[in-house]
Amino acid sequence: MKRISPRMRFRMMNPFLQFFKFIILSVKIMVIVAGGHGGTREKVK
Amino acid sequence: MSKIVILGAGISGHVAAAHLRRKLSKEHEVVVVSPNSNYQWIPSNIWVGIGRMKSEKILFPLAPLYKKKGIGFKQAKAVSFHPEGDSTEQKPYVLSEYVVGDNKGKQEKVTYDYLINATGPKLNFEATEGLIPGENKTYSVCTYTHADHAWEGLSALIEDMKKGKKAKILIGTGHAKSTCQGAAFEYILNVEEELQKHNVRDMAEITWIANEHELGDFGMDGVLMSYNDMIMKSSELVEMIFEDRGIKWIIGAGVNKIEDGIAHYETLDGDYKTESYDFAMLIPAFSGHGFKAYDKNENDITEKLFKGFMIVDADYTSKPYEEWTVQDWPETYQNPSYKNIFAPGIAFAPPHAISKPRKSKNGTDISPAPPRTGMPSGITAKLVAENIIETIKNGKTSTDHKGSLGNMGAACIASAGFGFWKGSGVSITTYPIVPDFKKYPDSHGRHLGKTFGAIGLAGHWLKLMLHYAFIYKAKMRPFWWLIPE
Ligand SMILES: Cc1cc2nc3c(=O)[nH]c(=O)nc-3n(C[C@H](O)[C@H](O)[C@H](O)COP(=O)(O)OP(=O)(O)OC[C@H]3O[C@@H](n4cnc5c(N)ncnc54)[C@H](O)[C@@H]3O)c2cc1C
Numbered sequence: 001m002k003r004i005s006p007r008m009r010f011r012m013m014n015p016f017l018q019f020f021k022f023i024i025l026s027v028k029i030m031v032i033v034a035g036g037h038g039g040t041r042e043k044v045k
Numbered sequence: 046m047s048k049i050v051i052l053g054a055g056i057s058g059h060v061a062a063a064h065l066r067r068k069l070s071k072e073h074e075v076v077v078v079s080p081n082s083n084y085q086w087i088p089s090n091i092w093v094g095i096g097r098m099k100s101e102k103i104l105f106p107l108a109p110l111y112k113k114k115g116i117g118f119k120q121a122k123a124v125s126f127h128p129e130g131d132s133t134e135q136k137p138y139v140l141s142e143y144v145v146g147d148n149k150g151k152q153e154k155v156t157y158d159y160l161i162n163a164t165g166p167k168l169n170f171e172a173t174e175g176l177i178p179g180e181n182k183t184y185s186v187c188t189y190t191h192a193d194h195a196w197e198g199l200s201a202l203i204e205d206m207k208k209g210k211k212a213k214i215l216i217g218t219g220h221a222k223s224t225c226q227g228a229a230f231e232y233i234l235n236v237e238e239e240l241q242k243h244n245v246r247d248m249a250e251i252t253w254i255a256n257e258h259e260l261g262d263f264g265m266d267g268v269l270m271s272y273n274d275m276i277m278k279s280s281e282l283v284e285m286i287f288e289d290r291g292i293k294w295i296i297g298a299g300v301n302k303i304e305d306g307i308a309h310y311e312t313l314d315g316d317y318k319t320e321s322y323d324f325a326m327l328i329p330a331f332s333g334h335g336f337k338a339y340d341k342n343e344n345d346i347t348e349k350l351f352k353g354f355m356i357v358d359a360d361y362t363s364k365p366y367e368e369w370t371v372q373d374w375p376e377t378y379q380n381p382s383y384k385n386i387f388a389p390g391i392a393f394a395p396p397h398a399i400s401k402p403r404k405s406k407n408g409t410d411i412s413p414a415p416p417r418t419g420m421p422s423g424i425t426a427k428l429v430a431e432n433i434i435e436t437i438k439n440g441k442t443s444t445d446h447k448g449s450l451g452n453m454g455a456a457c458i459a460s461a462g463f464g465f466w467k468g469s470g471v472s473i474t475t476y477p478i479v480p481d482f483k484k485y486p487d488s489h490g491r492h493l494g495k496t497f498g499a500i501g502l503a504g505h506w507l508k509l510m511l512h513y514a515f516i517y518k519a520k521m522r523p524f525w526w527l528i529p530e
Contacts, residue, residue: 003289012501015466022503025472026510032454032476032495033420034529037428039376039447040481 047073047437050139050157052123054079054107056087056419057390057426058163060530063521064430066116073437076117078155080144082106084519085189088419089512091231093192094326095239096200097463100189103512105520114521120145123164123334124152126350128383129341137385159433162355162388163426166331169220175303176219176329182306183219183325186232195326199236202324206245212323215308217254219327221299224264224414226255229328230283231459234471236326237290238462246291253287253294254320254327256411258313258403260284260294263457264413266400268475269489271497276488279473282498286461286471295320297403299411300327315406331391331414349380355388356380359396366401371451371481373397377444378429384442387433389425391417399479419515420455421478423530424448451479454495458508461500470504473497 004012011017049065051058054077065075083104092098111118121141128137136156143151168187170176178185184195206212216233218226233253240246253260261267261279268279287294297313308320308327333353340346350356359375373396380386388394395415403412428446435443454476461469474497480490488496518528 001288001291003285012469013467015502018502018506021499021501022506025499025503025507028497029456029472029474029507030529032474033456035454037424037448037453040371040374040449040451041376 047158048156049073049075049159049161049433050155051075051077051161051163052079052139053163053165053390053392054081054084055163055165055390055422057165057392057422058161059084059519060423060426061161061163061389061430062111062116063114063525064427065434066114067526068430068434069437071115074117075115076119076155077107077111078119078121078123078139078141079107080120080122082108082120082145086512086516086519087187088508090186090189090192091228091235091460092463093189094184094186094195094199094232095235095463096196100193103516104189105516110520119143119153119155121153123162123336126336126338127154127341128160128338128350128386131339131341131343137383158385159436160386161426161429161433162386162392163390164334165391167334169330169332172330172332173220173300173303173327176300176327181303182323183303183327185329186228186326187328198324199239203240203243203245206240206248207243210248212249213321214249214251215254215320215322215325215327216251217327218256218413219300219303220330221256221301221311221409221411222414223256223328223330224416225328225331226257226263226413227416227418227457227459229253229255229326230263231461232326233292234286234290234459234461235463237292238469251292252320252322253292253296254298254300254308254310255294255296256299256413257400258297258412260287260296262400262413264398264400264416265475265478266480267489268473268496269491269493270473270475271493272499276493277498279498282471286500297411299405299409303327311405311407311409311411313403313405313411333394349382350386352394354394355386355392356382357388357393359394361394361396364397369397370483371449371477371479374449374451374479376447376449377432378425379432379444387429389429390422417450418455418457420530421448421450421453424453427530449479451477451481453478458504458511460505460508462505464505466502468505468509469500469502470506470508472499472504472507
């Protein structure tokens, strides 16, 4: 059953568009994953 | 002078050893005890299992690197823990047994001042009758040898399909309590793509089988995420992908027995069913290694150190799903009884699952165990190393570095097909890994800005970039420490 439209597939596989997606994803992942972590307990009284 | 012993040279053990060696002067000893001679970048086993990457590309020998960097290496396996020493050895030690060479079978008391248990999981194939990699037409991709084997099996089947054989392929979890659904998810998409490339897709019926109660649970209780301009459930995303690729699914299934080409399973509805196949890749249950621990008088103190996996600073009080909180999850991975022992990565005992526990009508537990992927394994190993480094340098116990899975993000870049121009990946980033329902009550415990999904070629490039970056980092090449865990 086709669930991904040709337009969506084009956007998913177009190297030009995906290059920008790659940059955005890399930055977002860096910010979220490398952007810090910590404990949870000290905030709970 | 301090001696730090690290058990295991997987993602977490190797990260810890590398940071300790970099930051501690040479008067301090860093020793790795691990049975495998090679380091392997496990996430790329998926591509080994479809024949798109040679296993040599994902591994390298540890001994020369450790020699060059001044890290001691014993190719041995830990057998038992003696955190108080014994009548003849004053210092705490781990009894280890060499696995190769002239010393093979010889045991040694490896003493330590600080111990990092990074032994990961035992791949518990025995928990499912008949689930043996390479037998009964079932395979695994959990190690590079398994993945090589899986490709042999799959490529033979592809050849048969080219000759006109119709085939059934079954991929998913091989036990009612398995975890690591993400790896099986990647593999099923890659196998499907590979069959397309070999022009045999129409000869195969591909089925997903998993202990998840709904698709996309991934042992993380499912994920609500931003996807383009929408908010989507991971179940909807996975359903869309499976339907689009013509992949069938069986969920809420606890596989309990494998015979040649037949998987027996129980469903959450309490039915006992079978599924036949010509090729299966089923992830086994993960368990602790069954280590024993003894005090200085040789009394068994295993329950102080282990609860299956190693006991750390988690809240292990048994409570119902509704009362679980992120505060139950450990922050420093330090054993409460012996403060010089730590367990990052998969080696620590989680306080409970992440997904809601479910039982079949017959009372069988069928739900995923909590996954602990590569990124958190690396991050927890680094923070353990940093606490040890500060403790040694400052001369007083430091546990300032903390990293709870309830306050940490993870990116799961699932390969969905290999190829620089034709490849694809499903990128799912979650924050936090363990949902915090108090902080994010309206978005299933996660921050929607930081929890998002994307499908496309960029995902493949990301996965490939991570492959090269992490192998570069693991080889401790110049400025390796600038690459985050
Ligand atoms: C097929 C597959 C694909 C995956 N893909 C991804 C992915 O895309 N992204 C992601 O983030 N995560 C992924 N993961 C998960 C990731 O690989 C794990 O989270 C990670 O390997 C855990 O690291 P670890 O160091 O805790 O354990 P491991 O990597 O399992 O390392 C354990 C180490 O301990 C050693 N050891 C075992 N027994 C003993 C003993 N008795 N004494 C001493 N040493 C011992 C082992 O030889 C090994 O060196 C994947 C996992 C699999 C199986």
